[in-house]
Amino acid sequence: MHIELKRHAGTPLSKQIAQTLSDRIRSGLLKTGIRLPSVRELARSLKVSQVTVSKAYAELERMELIHCTQGKGCFVGPDPEDGGGTPELSASWQLSLIDYLPRAHTWRHFQGSSSDCRYRLHVAMVDPDLLPNREICRNIHQLVTENPAIIANYGPFQGDAELRQALSVYFRERGIAAGAEEVLIASGSQQAIDLVARTFTGPGDTVYMEGPSYSGAIDVFAARGARIVTVPVDHEGMRIDILSQLCDANPPKLIYTVPTFHNPTGTVMSVSRRARLLELAQSYNAIILEDDAFSDTYFRTEPPRTIKSLDRFGHVILVKGFSKILSPGCRVSAIVASGTILNRLIAAKTIADLGSPMLNQKAILPVLQSNLFQRHLKRLRAALKSRRNIALELLKRHAPRGVTWTEPEGGFNIWVTLPEWARATDLYALAQREGVAILPGITCYANEPEHHRFRISYSFMDENSLREAMILLCDVLRRYLANPVPRETPSRPTL
């Protein structure tokens, strides 16, 4: 087990160890029944005192994530009466194998039992019926008919030249002066974020991000061993004043932000904060990684322009995903960057997979080039707005007292806050029994999780199913807040 300890950080080492292990347990990397290394072993391998490890294990026991038995050791999961807790023998050598995956919440969360739920409020993806599937499939048909050899060749590492040209037009229309040569194609936003992280961040680096944030990005930066510092969000987005203070003590290498219809809270960073964030990055020679998945899905007025559109010295790397608005299945995103930052990212993309498949890139090209795209976005915005209205209306009507939520003006997500004593993971388990999946907020925090929040996405289900889901969820909410799950029940999420 590789635990990246930050020896000069404010957080005590025992807490850092407990945090890492709890992340690994919660995300399923350490399974129930697995025996943890002994206090002595772990202390030796991490070069810390045994007292430090003992404290960490005690904390994990308190959190009911592990149980320790005199003479036998500590095991993942609650204490079983049946004498469980013995690791599989065949794979026992593998357990000693150190890895570099501190957490993998996305993995566990989106393909666990939630996927079997009838009502899928947990996925921030768009209803397939709202996407231009027939048009994209028609393009694919034409591509393979006219040139079957398209599947017999590698594409350019940087991505298809025609697609990059079309994207350059798309970006120019949005105030970003990027030529085709400044665009790099990646396989979805997730890979784009990962390419930036693997190229520019490592154990010595401080990465700032909103707290809460997109769990896939947290997974990525945590896997790089970067020190992640979270900055609170208010109605104007990331608190740049607090970020600025934090940077005094720990200069940023990279600031990851979802400024427009932030995931999970739905808030929009104000124009003045965007400008201040860019100034701050300039003054520290830092990178801003601007993740823009949602700006095309506004409900009233266009949101402020991207931070990238203000960028004169190449500090901003913009990631624009097309999974949310065109096709998750094609796995296409664009990275906009310049200078040696761009070159290094192209090199990283080459190392990662030799380039994205050409067919998938060419598939969305005619859509981007035609008027269809604008018509599609208009229809998509209207449909999402209608679903957002349904979700908010039903929350207003049926949610019990003490529950609050954000009212997004775009994007896919509503961020719900329970009374402080409550735990979204308990609610998650109860809702799942009714066939309703939600995203417990703890997956959205890099460090100290806030247990009383969760995310719902109104984007995936048709209006009728959404209505049923919201009514069911409010019903579960009411029952849960009236009759909280007794504390004896482990609060560990079974993601």
Added chain:
Amino acid sequence: MHIELKRHAGTPLSKQIAQTLSDRIRSGLLKTGIRLPSVRELARSLKVSQVTVSKAYAELERMELIHCTQGKGCFVGPDPEDGGGTPELSASWQLSLIDYLPRAHTWRHFQGSSSDCRYRLHVAMVDPDLLPNREICRNIHQLVTENPAIIANYGPFQGDAELRQALSVYFRERGIAAGAEEVLIASGSQQAIDLVARTFTGPGDTVYMEGPSYSGAIDVFAARGARIVTVPVDHEGMRIDILSQLCDANPPKLIYTVPTFHNPTGTVMSVSRRARLLELAQSYNAIILEDDAFSDTYFRTEPPRTIKSLDRFGHVILVKGFSKILSPGCRVSAIVASGTILNRLIAAKTIADLGSPMLNQKAILPVLQSNLFQRHLKRLRAALKSRRNIALELLKRHAPRGVTWTEPEGGFNIWVTLPEWARATDLYALAQREGVAILPGITCYANEPEHHRFRISYSFMDENSLREAMILLCDVLRRYLANPVPRETPSRPTL
């Protein structure tokens, strides 16, 4: 600039610094004209003495990779008379940005000027005319017609269940007992290797591989900061006796091997060495990463079974790419692993890109399931054998004295050795002028490169073009060996 120094390695620090910088310069990450940090700056940032950095810079000057001018500093590239060597000012803050990309030879090599050559002997990919493109495209047509929503959904992180099932049959036929649940789909072998590297290797770890080896794998492990140790290859593949001795001093975390029709030498590891390699991995609790791109392309008899087929305790991770034998454009490969190693790789795949596109996976499925696959492989083997024969025959007839080469019994590649004084990079430049691209051997070495070797691939061009290419190449060879390029000319490859 981040340089991972191994302070207790046998190699002097100055040599390690020179090695890393030469890799970065040769692969184009540091471009001609860029100013290197001053001796004092680099010494401070690496925490080494100024003498060490001075030695490294002197070595790089000797290699004609940089030039230093009193009072001005050291610049990448040969000394220009025109007063060049000033970095672009606009991007100057970016140059100070530390990254984690020690080399990217693949990037530079396969999309540089070589791609413009008429005769492409440098790419180990198959002639598109030899692949079942029409069949795969027919499948794609059917998929998008019957279910347009295929492009509107994410697939399972682990990969399509049907494809994994079909692959399980494919593997069973080859002596590997892996259920569908033990198969993970990645986007090409390159990503598969990268997933293993990012999950299990880091700066503290020793990775063994054949020297020479596949440049894409070297890029990956170098980017992880792993200590790469190379093991020589003879006619029976990797020298396990030497590996065994090396492991005494530096226990392996992972051993990367291409045992069958090794890239670039074409050799096949013997059955007994396969067994010994597995025993060695077991005794060190190490992983074997077995890269099998070529085993289906044998010319006489089936090669020995994979090391994975001998594996009882989950030490071997098998990577089976389908780009070489079915479709580079679909970007599909399979990873076979078990236990927690498999779980961790699935988590890594999720973090990397949320899973490969479903359309691309489903596209090759019917081919794998039908008799067509066997018929296709038979035809492919015959065509490749015929091309190999042409290449060998022309080498025999036209190559000048002093040149030797391997005679592969499968795969795509011939490894050519020049007299020791010669430099394949000089030959590369001369051949390029005649429109012939080759792969200089230096891209295939993780550490000390051997300058007098290069790789040619007979797989890409049709027979007539291959004949022309080989005759031209032999002609260039003859001229080069008779009249070597004078030493004043920089030997730096312009990859």
